[in-house]
Amino acid sequence: MxxxxxxxxxxxxxxxxxxxxxxxxxxxxxTDSASQIFARRELLKVGTVPEGDRIVGRNEEIKAVANELRHLAMGEPPNHVMIYGKTGTGKSLVSRHVVKRVIDSANARGINAGKVYIECKSKNTETRAARTLTQELNSTVDELLDAGESTIRVPRRGIGAGDYYEYLWEILDEYYDGIIVILDEIDKHNDSDELLHELSRAREADHTDAHIGIVAISNKIQYRGRLNERVKSSMRNKDFIFEPYSASELVNIMEHRRDAFQEGVLTEGVIPKTADLAAQEHGDARKAIDVLRIAGEVAENENAEQILDRHVEEAQTHAEVDRLTDLLKAHPPQAKFVLYSLMKLTNSNDRHAFSTSDVYDRYNLVARDVGVDVLSFDRVYQILKESAFLGVTESQKISGGREGNYLDHTLLRDPDVVLTALLVNEDRLKKLEGDFTPPT
Ligand SMILES: Nc1ncnc2c1ncn2[C@@H]1O[C@H](COP(=O)(O)OP(=O)(O)O)[C@@H](O)[C@H]1O
Ligand SMILES: [Mg+2]
Incomplete structure (x- = not known):
């Protein structure tokens, strides 16, 4: 004691x-240098922007995007670019890399060029985006040739988007010949139409003489259809679609970060196995790199000298639990009880698909056991449809039968993974499960 x-x-x-x-x-x-497993763990961390020679399999895309933006290096207006593609297909990486090259080249040629990266998920209003744009450009003035520090003072708060734009035009006219703005995950921005419109017509509207190039990135292809006509015509951009990576491309990407590990630590099958797993969903390089890192951490925690296939399997489970836990966080408790019911049915039956009535019966028992009000059949039906929307379950319409058409629900994730993620989120289920030990 x-x-x-x-x-x-x-x-x-x-x-x-x-x-x-x-x-x-x-x-x-x-003590990373003392780690048996990792030599440079940071190479596998989310948010690390790797050097150019670690970017593999995107040569065509890099050249094509550069071709639209290169004019700025000659002091001429760049084109706007729109990039679409699923998560982890290298959109942010390629954009950042190319924009940096263009700006560095422009500056080396005596042109005062700047860049701003805006993460639209967090800078999701026009004011936030305009503030970031203005403040960042104002603070990088000292990187320009002979400019010194900016003498313009931008208020931190208390002013709106329109005021920030006024400061922006002043800063641009005073210091910059041109800028490139990356608007990442623009589909998550609340006022993206206004923002794109304002930036793309700034010169035309005589706000500034500086050239403004926009690189807008969206994880959703449908985003283009949502842009309003006014913006489409003032943008006149070039569209690119980044396809998911194949397993062999993912192998290549990971091979180029092999030096994240100590010599001899990665056994032969590890990278191909990680690539296969990531390619099965969609070829997401972020997931692949994540799983590789977690496999290393699992091995490290075991004090193992090498990373083996089974470490990758464990890492995959960990990664799935983490993602599902995140996804379920936003779910109300009742939705978790419904999902729990479907998980229990799946675990205790040979079949995988269950009718809404099956799930509802089970849910009744669960709701009683945890001591919450029992929702109506319709509400449970709605919850199942929402969970299908999130990709946790799948609902299929079965026609015919004695009672006419009905829906069948299937759990798409491993039941143990679902259970672990539910228990992290919901203490009442933990009580029900008693001494469940999560899969490691
Ligand atoms: N072609 C590639 N070569 C090397 N690393 C890559 C490549 N594509 C993606 N990555 C890595 O995968 C992760 C996700 O890439 P990212 O550009 O953020 O994807 P997206 O923006 O399309 O979601 C990052 O860590 C990135 O460094
Ligand atoms: Mg991205």
Missing amino acids: KEDQEQLTDFLQAPDDPANDPLLGLDQES
Whole structure:
């Protein structure tokens, strides 16, 4: 007991070296060189923008996007670009890489060019986007030739999008010949039409003499159809679609980050297996790299000397649980109880598909056991349809039968994965399950 307590409060002691405080996990980071598994873990971290020579299999796309933007390096107006494609197909990576090359080249040729990357998911209103655009460009003025620091002061708050634009035009006219703006995940922006319209017609409307190039990226192909006509005509952009990666392309991408690991740690089958798993859903390089990193962490936690196929399988499960947990976080508790009911049915039957009535009967028992109100049949039916929409389950219409048409529901994910994700989110289910140990 005493020993336990000592261990529990160990982290409260002042660390020997604050730079490597174990409470903050910094002791592990800094011992990376001592890791048996990783040599450069950061190469596998989300958000790392790798150097150009690690980008593989996107040569055509890189050239094509560069071809639209290259004019800025000669002081001429770049074209606008719109990139579509599923997640993890290299859209952000290629855009950032090409834009950086264009801006660096322009600056080396004596042209005052700048770039801004806007993550539309978080800068999702016109004011937020305009503020970021204005502040970032104002703060990078000192990177321009002979410019020094900007003398323009942009208020941090208290002004709206229109005011920020006024500052933006002033900054552009004072310091810049041209800029390229990356609007990433623009389908998640609330006012994307207004933003695109304002930026794409700024010169025409005589707001500024600077050239503005826009690279807009969307995970949804349908986004183009949603743009209004006014924007479409002022954008006059070129569209590109990035296709998902094949398994062999994913192998290539991972091979180029092999040096994230210590020599000899990756056994032969690991990269191909990771690639196969990622290619089965859609060829998502982010997922592949994630699973590879987690496989390394699993091996590390076991003190293993090498990463084996089974570490990849475990990592895949971990990654699925993480994603599903995220997805379920936004679900109301009742939806979790419905999903739990379908999971229980799946686990205790030979068949996989269950009618709404089957699920409803089971849900009644679950709702009673956890002590919540029992929702109506219709509501449960709605919840099942919503969960199909999220890709957690699948609903299929069965025609005929004694009671006419009905829906059959199938769990699309591994029941253990679903259960683990549900238990993370819902203490009442944890109680029901008692001593369930999650798959590792
Ligand atoms: N062709 C590629 N070569 C090397 N790494 C890639 C490639 N495509 C994607 N990646 C890596 O995969 C992850 C996801 O890529 P990203 O560009 O963010 O995808 P998207 O923006 O299409 O969702 C990033 O870590 C990125 O570095
Ligand atoms: Mg992206």
